[in-house]
Amino acid sequence: MGKILNILAVAVAVMMLQSCNSVGCTDNKSSIPLAGFYSYEELTAITVNNVSIGGVDAPNDSLLVEKESVDKVYLPFRADAGQSSFFIRYEDEALNFPELFDTITFKYTPIPYFASKDCGAMYRYRIDDYSYTRHLVDSVGLLTDVMTNADVETIRVYFRTQQPTE
Numbered sequence: 001m002g003k004i005l006n007i008l009a010v011a012v013a014v015m016m017l018q019s020c021n022s023v024g025c026t027d028n029k030s031s032i033p034l035a036g037f038y039s040y041e042e043l044t045a046i047t048v049n050n051v052s053i054g055g056v057d058a059p060n061d062s063l064l065v066e067k068e069s070v071d072k073v074y075l076p077f078r079a080d081a082g083q084s085s086f087f088i089r090y091e092d093e094a095l096n097f098p099e100l101f102d103t104i105t106f107k108y109t110p111i112p113y114f115a116s117k118d119c120g121a122m123y124r125y126r127i128d129d130y131s132y133t134r135h136l137v138d139s140v141g142l143l144t145d146v147m148t149n150a151d152v153e154t155i156r157v158y159f160r161t162q163q164p165t166e
Contacts, residue, residue, distance in 0.1 A: 031113075031124050032074045033147045035155035040138035041162050047071045048159060050092050056085035056103060067091045072153065075106075079123045083107045088157075090136065102137040104157070106130045108147075115149075124148050136160055 039046045049069040055062030058078065064086075065073055077084045085105040090096060108125040115122055125147040132140045141156045 030076075031122055031147050031149045032076045033125070033155050034072055034151070034153045035075050035157055036072045036153040037070070038156050038158045039161040040158040041160070043158075045071055046159065046161065048088075050090070052087075052089040052091055054087055054089075056087055056105075058084070075104075075155065077106065077108060077110075077123075077125050077147065079110045082109065088137070095136070100135045102133045102135050104130070104132040104137070104140055111146075122149060 037046050037048050038044065047069050050067055051065060051070065052063065052067055053065040053073055075086055083105060085103055088102040090100060106127055107129040108127050111124045111126055113122055113124045127142060127145045127147065130140060136159055137157060138160045139158045141158070143154050143156065147154055
């Protein structure tokens with residue numbers, strides 16, 4: 001009888017451990033939109049050199065990228081606000097002027113979402129509106145209007161990559 005109780009105890013412990021794992025979750029447990037950078041003229045992915053990107057009026061340290069070359073960046077939305085803004089500061093000497101810096105603003109509705117018992121709750125964000133300055137950014141496009149925790153590009157930022165001809 002003692003062996004049967006020991007086997008039952010081990011079986012229950014194994015089942016309890018398995019029910020507490022997060023195998024059913026993706027690595028990205030938060031809904032953080034991924035923005036990719038593109039050439040407006042060529043419509044191809046590009047790397048933007050020597051930029052700093054951060055949140056505008058975000059709490060604590062909002063710097064996401066500091067003087068780096070990037071082709072994509074995660075833009076964390078604030079769940080406690082209906083909008084988030086991000087700045088793009090060009091650090092090259094020829095472009096490092098405040099009048100050339102760009103800002104992208106997203107207005108959204110945070111949607112609480114219960115993913116599963118393994119993953120718990122998170123937010124999704126339904127984009128209601130967005131705007132951007134047009135200094136070096138030509139345009140911004142959304143691939144979907146609901147940002148989830150899927151680790152895929154959902155925002156495209158198109159930059160002017162050629163000098164205008166006169």
